[in-house]
Amino acid sequence: MWCLSALVFLLIVQVASANWSSPFVKIGSDGRFQFNGSHFPLLGTNVYWLPALNSVQDIDYTLGNISQTGFNVVRTWAFNDVTSIPENGTWFQLINNGTVTVNEGPNGLQKLDKVIELAEKHKLFLILSLTNNWNPLPADSIVDRPINFTTRDVDAANATTVRRNYLSNQYGGMDVYVRELGQIHEHDQFYINETLINAFENYTTQVVKRYVNSPNLLSWEIANDPRCASSISASNTCVTTTITRWHSRIAKLIKTIDPNHLVSSGASGFFCADCPKLFPRAPRPSPSPSPQSPAGTRRSLPKPLTKKSLLKEKKEILKKMRATELATRTNTGSAIRIRGRWLATPTKRQGDTGVGPAFNGAAGVDSEDIMNIPQVGFGSSQLFPDQNTYGLVRPSGPPSFNESLAIGLDWVNRQIDSFRRNSKPIVLTGFGLVTQENSQSYVPFNAVQPVTSSSQQIAARQQQQFGPTNEQRNDAYQQWLSAALSGGLSGAIQYQWSQSGVSVQLGTPVSTPDNQTPVGNAQSGTGTTPNDGYSIQGTGNAQFQQIIGQDSQTFGVILA
Ligand SMILES: *[C@@H]1O[C@H](CO)[C@@H](O)[C@H](O)[C@H]1NC(C)=O
Ligand SMILES: *[C@@H]1O[C@H](CO)[C@@H](O)[C@H](O)[C@H]1NC(C)=O
Ligand SMILES: *[C@@H]1O[C@H](CO)[C@@H](O)[C@H](O)[C@H]1NC(C)=O
Ligand SMILES: *[C@@H]1O[C@H](CO)[C@@H](O)[C@H](O)[C@H]1NC(C)=O
Ligand SMILES: *[C@@H]1O[C@H](CO)[C@@H](O)[C@H](O)[C@H]1NC(C)=O
Ligand SMILES: *[C@@H]1O[C@H](CO)[C@@H](O)[C@H](O)[C@H]1NC(C)=O
Ligand SMILES: *[C@@H]1O[C@H](CO)[C@@H](O)[C@H](O)[C@H]1NC(C)=O
Numbered sequence: 001m002w003c004l005s006a007l008v009f010l011l012i013v014q015v016a017s018a019n020w021s022s023p024f025v026k027i028g029s030d031g032r033f034q035f036n037g038s039h040f041p042l043l044g045t046n047v048y049w050l051p052a053l054n055s056v057q058d059i060d061y062t063l064g065n066i067s068q069t070g071f072n073v074v075r076t077w078a079f080n081d082v083t084s085i086p087e088n089g090t091w092f093q094l095i096n097n098g099t100v101t102v103n104e105g106p107n108g109l110q111k112l113d114k115v116i117e118l119a120e121k122h123k124l125f126l127i128l129s130l131t132n133n134w135n136p137l138p139a140d141s142i143v144d145r146p147i148n149f150t151t152r153d154v155d156a157a158n159a160t161t162v163r164r165n166y167l168s169n170q171y172g173g174m175d176v177y178v179r180e181l182g183q184i185h186e187h188d189q190f191y192i193n194e195t196l197i198n199a200f201e202n203y204t205t206q207v208v209k210r211y212v213n214s215p216n217l218l219s220w221e222i223a224n225d226p227r228c229a230s231s232i233s234a235s236n237t238c239v240t241t242t243i244t245r246w247h248s249r250i251a252k253l254i255k256t257i258d259p260n261h262l263v264s265s266g267a268s269g270f271f272c273a274d275c276p277k278l279f280p281r282a283p284r285p286s287p288s289p290s291p292q293s294p295a296g297t298r299r300s301l302p303k304p305l306t307k308k309s310l311l312k313e314k315k316e317i318l319k320k321m322r323a324t325e326l327a328t329r330t331n332t333g334s335a336i337r338i339r340g341r342w343l344a345t346p347t348k349r350q351g352d353t354g355v356g357p358a359f360n361g362a363a364g365v366d367s368e369d370i371m372n373i374p375q376v377g378f379g380s381s382q383l384f385p386d387q388n389t390y391g392l393v394r395p396s397g398p399p400s401f402n403e404s405l406a407i408g409l410d411w412v413n414r415q416i417d418s419f420r421r422n423s424k425p426i427v428l429t430g431f432g433l434v435t436q437e438n439s440q441s442y443v444p445f446n447a448v449q450p451v452t453s454s455s456q457q458i459a460a461r462q463q464q465q466f467g468p469t470n471e472q473r474n475d476a477y478q479q480w481l482s483a484a485l486s487g488g489l490s491g492a493i494q495y496q497w498s499q500s501g502v503s504v505q506l507g508t509p510v511s512t513p514d515n516q517t518p519v520g521n522a523q524s525g526t527g528t529t530p531n532d533g534y535s536i537q538g539t540g541n542a543q544f545q546q547i548i549g550q551d552s553q554t555f556g557v558i559l560a
């Protein structure tokens with residue numbers, strides 16, 4: 001009798017859980033990621049170069065080390081566009097003078113197959129990006145160029161060529177479509193011209209089809225940091241709805257091919273107060289409890305951002321600042337500041353009302369409208385205080401460490417408000433700070449070489465004690481991570497992972513053995529993966545790994 005009822009009970013449990021759990025990550029009704037019946041936040045690292053490593057062994061080591069640290073998700077590039085076939089190294093798609101060819105060979109999509117297979121072995125989820133906003137060529141570059149860079153390196157490491165597969169922005173992306181398929185040299189052609197859209201849809205279809213049944217694929221990310229402009233500028237007709245509409249089209253396409261996986265944007269998290277919305281938020285029945293607040297307590301929902309409320313907030317901040325000497329450090333321009341230099345002033349879109357580029361739609365991004373596309377599963381945001389302006393009021397020089405830390409916490413809190421206002425989870429898909437130790441290597445996303453490469457810049461930087469220490473960075477990461485994960489964001493993904501002991505080969509991200517200048521033609525030995533200013537190497541690495549290990553336990557990151 002006991003046996004029988006136990007059996008019946010077991011059967012019921014099994015049927016119930018079979019109905020309930022799916023082999024894929026989904027979003028629970030509480031707005032958290034759910035897999036195999038368990039809820040979990042994402043704690044991850046960015047590893048854009050992963051499929052471009054020389055060997056399967058290298059990919060295996062890298063994922064093994066990441067998993068061991070306590071991460072549960074890896075974000076990487078599922079695109080790698082070239083304009084001529086390279087002799088060495090991974091490439092996925094050839095786009096050349098109107099024609100497109102996808103590489104399904106061992107140095108093509110089969111490399112991505114390996115990444116997915118090995119991520120599963122190491123119990124890691126993947127977020128796969130399908131294209132990039134950033135792909136500067138030296139000719140587009142707005143950064144001083146002391147060396148005459150000619151073309152992107154195809155087959156040789158050359159001091160005067162940009163090495164392919166090194167920086168995150170050297171993997172092709174939207175501007176390759178614009179340059180090779182378009183007739184109009186404007187970045188936003190990618191979002192509006194049928195031929196270009198069609199080419200991207202073709203690539204997307206082919207890649208997405210391949211992995212419909214992969215259980216450890218967490219989401220298809222439509223694009224990294226999509227914006228109206230890149231190092232190729234935008235037309236003056238590009239606005240937030242242009243980019244939202246394009247997302248909607250691609251998200252629908254992906255869901256048609258692959259109903260199993262989540263789709264996300266990869267957008268920066270910029271807000272657009274008072275902008276027209278294509279996907280107005282559905283009203284929420286009741287406020288959701290914050291995981292932080294004691295059971296039963298409910299905070300009221302944050303109100304939608306308006307110019308009026310933001311301007312009022314700004315006024316109050318300025319008033320407070322005026323009370324201190326910091327008042328002299330404010331600045332009200334509208335350019336994107338990169339380390340104190342003013343670059344790529346965005347066209348005034350939706351009118352610059354003084355709320356700044358993170359709130360006025362200047363980049364053409366309205367993350368809340370994008371997140372509310374029905375086929376988009378969760379919202380995305382990034383945090384790079386060295387490259388973007390996030391505050392309503394900006395420091396006039398490069399932000400001090402204290403400023404960067406505070407800017408980051410404020411941005412995280414605004415994203416938490418956005419999560420609570422809208423009905424979807426939000427993930428910080430990339431965040432980072434450039435440290436003193438890394439400043440010599442720092443290359444902004446829209447540039448082709450380190451910003452410290454000119455002697456004046458190096459001198460200026462040494463005077464200025466550029467960047468925080470590794471300990472300060474770790475402190476900021478710790479504070480941002482815990483604010484994000486305890487405050488209600490569904491994940492935070494650090495930028496970027498560094499792996500040593502991987503094999504050297506031309507055309508791969510590791511084409512120089514450690515302790516050699518990145519010139520010659522070395523083809524053997526081992527080296528360390530690229531550092532674009534955000535790699536965690538050297539001192540501070542052990543402490544960083546410890547922080548991740550602790551957070552992994554605190555926030556219940558690792559699934560049994
Ligand atoms: C799902 O959970 C069950 C038990 O809770 C476990 O036996 C199984 O291995 C899990 N599956 C995956 C894919 O993690
Ligand atoms: C970590 O990477 C090193 C190579 O640097 C490798 O020897 C080691 O086996 C890796 N660890 C794991 C757990 O994969
Ligand atoms: C890499 O390319 C070089 C030419 O640049 C060639 O000599 C070499 O054989 C290639 N190596 C591999 C492993 O394909
Ligand atoms: C590009 O293709 C067009 C027509 O297909 C051809 O006329 C032109 O010569 C090609 N240009 C180059 C640089 O190959
Ligand atoms: C770069 O090119 C310019 C013009 O062609 C030349 O005058 C200059 O010497 C070159 N600089 C270097 C570092 O090669
Ligand atoms: C390196 O670049 C220079 C300048 O473009 C070029 O003349 C030379 O052929 C290149 N060397 C190799 C090995 O590709
Ligand atoms: C879109 O791009 C194609 C290919 O460059 C071009 O022939 C076509 O005229 C463009 N369409 C529009 C509306 O600009």
Ligand SMILES: *[C@@H]1O[C@H](CO)[C@@H](O)[C@H](O)[C@H]1NC(C)=O
Pocket residue numbers: 100195196198199202
């Ligand atoms: C997309 O694929 C279709 C079907 O294979 C093909 O006819 C079309 O030319 C492709 N479009 C581009 C821009 O490559």
Ligand SMILES: *[C@@H]1O[C@H](CO)[C@@H](O)[C@H](O)[C@H]1NC(C)=O
Pocket residue numbers: 400402
């Ligand atoms: C930064 O903040 C710390 C801790 O609040 C404070 O002790 C320090 O004086 C601040 N530094 C600057 C430059 O404001």
